[in-house]
Amino acid sequence: MTEDHSKLIACPHCDTLHHLSQIGEDERATCACCGTLLIAPRNRSFLHVVALSFTAMILMIAAFCFPFLQISARGLTHESSVLGAASAFSGGWLALLSVATVALIIGVPVFRFGALIYVLLPLSFDKKPWPKARGVFRLAERLQPWSMAEIFIIGTAVALVKIGGLATISFGPAFWAFCALIIVMALKNSFMSKWVIWDAIGKK
Numbered sequence: 694m695t696e697d698h699s700k701l702i703a704c705p706h707c708d709t710l711h712h713l714s715q716i717g718e719d720e721r722a723t724c725a726c727c728g729t730l731l732i733a734p735r736n737r738s739f740l741h742v743v744a745l746s747f748t749a750m751i752l753m754i755a756a757f758c759f760p761f762l763q764i765s766a767r768g769l770t771h772e773s774s775v776l777g778a779a780s781a782f783s784g785g786w787l788a789l790l791s792v793a794t795v796a797l798i799i800g801v802p803v804f805r806f807g808a809l810i811y812v813l814l815p816l817s818f819d820k821k822p823w824p825k826a827r828g829v830f831r832l833a834e835r836l837q838p839w840s841m842a843e844i845f846i847i848g849t850a851v852a853l854v855k856i857g858g859l860a861t862i863s864f865g866p867a868f869w870a871f872c873a874l875i876i877v878m879a880l881k882n883s884f885m886s887k888w889v890i891w892d893a894i895g896k897k
Contacts, residue, residue, distance in 0.1 A: 760865035808833035
């Protein structure tokens with residue numbers, strides 16, 4: 694007797710195979726090995742992801758527009774923002790580096806948040822997915838390794854530790870927006886089940 698592989702689900706992190714089973718409205722299925730979320734109650738989890746994606750987009754725009762930090766040393770003060778840091782490479786061939794910086798730190802994450810809203814908003818109200826929802830979600834998943842917002846804030850933290858003894862550092866609104874963004878993204882990931890999303894798109 695052959696096993697029905699259509700009733701198996703693989704963990705996206707450790708590739709452990711699990712047998713699919715029905716879960717209750719208030720239950721979630723997680724990987725037995727690494728704890729990664731596999732299946733979550735559909736409608737409610739979709740609404741959570743949509744709301745958190747909206748929040749993340751607002752925080753990302755704030756992080757891009759407002760001052761990031763201010764450095765003072767020997768009577769000199771310099772205020773910097775993400776846009777200002779990217780503009781520092783705007784001359785000659787370095788302009789490509791400026792574009793890449795903005796795209797990876799701001800552009801790709803904002804696109805992915807927008808893609809999740811586009812895909813999940815109609816599904817949250819049990820409606821048909823909007824046109825090209827599968828392609829939009831597939832593109833958003835392929836761009837995930839290029840979303841560098843978290844890497845940026847970690848790299849900034851390491852740099853601040855190194856220069857903390859040489860200058861006085863004051864954090865601006867954009868820095869705190871990035872910190873809040875990391876928390877919001879972690880919450881979004883805790884509610885998001887890719888298998889459930891693909892399954893919901895396929896059934897409509």
